[in-house]
Amino acid sequence: MSLATHLQGMLDIRGVTGAAIVSTDGFIVEGVTSGDMDLSFIGGLVASSLASSRVLADLLGEGEIKQTMIEYENGPVLMIPLDSHDVAGYVAVLTLDTATTLGRVRFQLRKMLPELAEELSK
Amino acid sequence: MNLAGALEPLTQLSGFVAAVVFTQDGLPVEQVGSRFAAEELAAELAGLAEASRQTFGSLTLGDVRQFSLSLTAHDVTVLMLPGYLLGLVFERGSGSFILAPSLERAIQPLRGALGGRR
Numbered sequence: 001m002s003l004a005t006h007l008q009g010m011l012d013i014r015g016v017t018g019a020a021i022v023s024t025d026g027f028i029v030e031g032v033t034s035g036d037m038d039l040s041f042i043g044g045l046v047a048s049s050l051a052s053s054r055v056l057a058d059l060l061g062e063g064e065i066k067q068t069m070i071e072y073e074n075g076p077v078l079m080i081p082l083d084s085h086d087v088a089g090y091v092a093v094l095t096l097d098t099a100t101t102l103g104r105v106r107f108q109l110r111k112m113l114p115e116l117a118e119e120l121s122k
Numbered sequence: 123m124n125l126a127g128a129l130e131p132l133t134q135l136s137g138f139v140a141a142v143v144f145t146q147d148g149l150p151v152e153q154v155g156s157r158f159a160a161e162e163l164a165a166e167l168a169g170l171a172e173a174s175r176q177t178f179g180s181l182t183l184g185d186v187r188q189f190s191l192s193l194t195a196h197d198v199t200v201l202m203l204p205g206y207l208l209g210l211v212f213e214r215g216s217g218s219f220i221l222a223p224s225l226e227r228a229i230q231p232l233r234g235a236l237g238g239r240r
Contacts, residue, residue, distance in 0.1 A: 049189075052170040057193050059162050060211070066192035073184025095183075 003030040006116045010094060013108045015101025017075065020093045021120065022046045024081070029090065029120075042093050045070070046079055050091065071099050078105070085117035092116060125152040128235040131228040137216020139196065142209045143232070144168060151206065167200050167209045201229070204237045 003021060010019040011032050020031030020039050026047030031039040053065050068079040078094045092113060096105060125143060132141045133154055140155035140163075148168030150161055170189060191198040197216065201208045208229070 049170055052166050053191050056163070056166045056170070056191065056198060059166060060193060060196050060198070062193040062195055064194045066194070068189065068191045070189040071187045073187060075183065077183070 018095035087117040128231040137213040139211040
């Protein structure tokens with residue numbers, strides 16, 4: 001199964017409007033969207049927010065970022081580093097239509113992220 | 123009510139660790155709870171807020187309402203308030219990615235002290 005197929009599976013979760021794999025330095029490896037959404041902004045967002053998050057984690061005496069969510073007026077962006085799935089240097093990024101779908105999406109991702117990480121490590 | 127008093131209800135929330143009100147350019151105004159390095163915390167949270175603001179033009183996602191970060195032992199949330207930002211640190215699993223009613227209630231005095239609801 002290709003990366004795009006895995007991401008398409010995430011896009012099929014109700015409430016998800018875009019899914020992408022981005023390297024921690026901001027390069028978009030693969031991405032899919034449900035409409036004409038431009039995902040190019042995500043690279044910069046991931047790179048800058050992860051950099052700040054790492055400094056924050058150090059400040060709080062912690063080593064690992066589990067996930068980051070930025071809630072915009074028109075829906076949240078969820079960023080999940082794949083380090084805990086043994087794939088360092090990549091982040092799964094999902095755009096959602098509303099924050100109320102976040103619980104369902106995170107539940108579904110628990111099963112899908114390990115499969116995605118496995119594909120990415122091949 | 124002063125800002126320290128307005129922050130007091132937050133300290134009663136389950137898992138509360140610290141809260142800091144800071145300006146959009148990262149200067150701490152008031153803090154309650156554990157004494158993390160408030161200046162560095164405020165500066166980094168402001169940097170994170172700025173990173174998310176920079177994407178406005180690219181995707182018409184609208185204004186940033188909040189952002190949340192889950193770490194190994196803590197959940198960190200930053201809320202946009204009128205003219206200021208509020209950084210909240212909770213024990214992991216206590217802070218919510220979506221504002222719980224109890225948290226929303228606890229923030230009301232602060233919203234009032236800062237000049238209304240956004």
